[in-house]
Amino acid sequence: MIDICLAGTGGMMPLKNRWLTTCYSEVQGNGILIDCGEGTQIALAQADINTNRINTLLITHFHADHISGFPGLMLSLKNFQKTSPLYVFCPPGGKEIIKNLSCICDDLPFKIFIDELPPDRFFSFESPGQKDFVIISAPMRHTKKCLAYRLTLNRKPVFNPEKAKELNIPLQYWKVLHRGEDVEFDGKIFTTDMVTDGERNPLTYTYATDTRPNDNLIELAEKSDLFICEGMYGDDENVEDLRKKGHSNFIDAAMAAKKADVKELWLTHFSPAMPNPYVYKDSIRKIFQNTKIPKDGFKKTL
Numbered sequence: 001m002i003d004i005c006l007a008g009t010g011g012m013m014p015l016k017n018r019w020l021t022t023c024y025s026e027v028q029g030n031g032i033l034i035d036c037g038e039g040t041q042i043a044l045a046q047a048d049i050n051t052n053r054i055n056t057l058l059i060t061h062f063h064a065d066h067i068s069g070f071p072g073l074m075l076s077l078k079n080f081q082k083t084s085p086l087y088v089f090c091p092p093g094g095k096e097i098i099k100n101l102s103c104i105c106d107d108l109p110f111k112i113f114i115d116e117l118p119p120d121r122f123f124s125f126e127s128p129g130q131k132d133f134v135i136i137s138a139p140m141r142h143t144k145k146c147l148a149y150r151l152t153l154n155r156k157p158v159f160n161p162e163k164a165k166e167l168n169i170p171l172q173y174w175k176v177l178h179r180g181e182d183v184e185f186d187g188k189i190f191t192t193d194m195v196t197d198g199e200r201n202p203l204t205y206t207y208a209t210d211t212r213p214n215d216n217l218i219e220l221a222e223k224s225d226l227f228i229c230e231g232m233y234g235d236d237e238n239v240e241d242l243r244k245k246g247h248s249n250f251i252d253a254a255m256a257a258k259k260a261d262v263k264e265l266w267l268t269h270f271s272p273a274m275p276n277p278y279v280y281k282d283s284i285r286k287i288f289q290n291t292k293i294p295k296d297g298f299k300k301t302l
């Protein structure tokens with residue numbers, strides 16, 4: 001399962017009751033954070049997230065509202081005595097920017113590894129330390145190079161102990177077989193399919209912010225269990241200006257959710273000029289029924 005928390009939901013700048021958009025997810029104790037604008041460590045604390053578990057940071061792009069919380073987050077991790085490495089994935093240019101931001105964080109007790117991802121094509125990689133958790137990045141359309149991310153947990157088939165008992169396989173080999181490895185025992189070879197019951201669907205969520213509507217977004221989000229997508233404004237007012245600045249509104253996000261045939265949509269990255277995004281709930285659900293307009297700290301387990 002994947003625990004997901006949208007710890008902040010704002011765009012551009014933090015407000016007194018709304019932190020900048022940041023999404024934390026956790027699989028088997030490994031934490032992945034997407035974006036860290038100003039005050040992210042406070043948003044995480046308020047959402048009761050165990051910040052010390054973050055081992056991967058995905059950055060969508062290098063506008064301040066998505067990265068300026070990096071030094072503060074690093075100092076929080078230091079304070080929590082993190083010693084394991086932090087893996088950062090980001091668009092090109094990130095090594096220089098992150099190095100510069102890190103120079104005000106003295107004596108971090110953990111290493112930071114930075115990978116710059118291709119800005120112009122879909123790219124797939126394994127989540128560090130979690131082989132069955134696969135991340136795909138895809139280029140979006142913003143005023144800076146910007147990536148959206150699709151995260152997929154591939155689940156093992158269900159182990160059936162009755163089948164293992166029938167085949168007289170000793171207990172010590174059960175975990176090995178469930179991991180997908182063959183076992184040779186008593187002159188015979190046993191395979192995973194002999195002790196499991198069929199395939200389980202993978203769990204997937206997609207995160208996209210700061211982009212005009214585009215086809216890559218639909219392709220990336222296709223059939224996601226959860227789609228977290230930018231909606232700067234609730235309606236089509238000022239849509240021309242919004243497009244020029246490379247953003248989407250609620251209607252764009254709901255249309256994308258419908259086209260991508262996702263199960264659930266969460267809107268985020270609300271403009272500071274929109275104090276009450278919740279008034280659009282009914283109108284937006286006419287486009288895509290299973291839409292949520294989350295407050296900071298909104299959680300779900302897939």
Ligand SMILES: [Zn+2]
Nearest residue numbers: 011012065210
């Ligand atoms: Zn932004």
Ligand SMILES: [Zn+2]
Nearest residue numbers: 061063142210
């Ligand atoms: Zn931006």
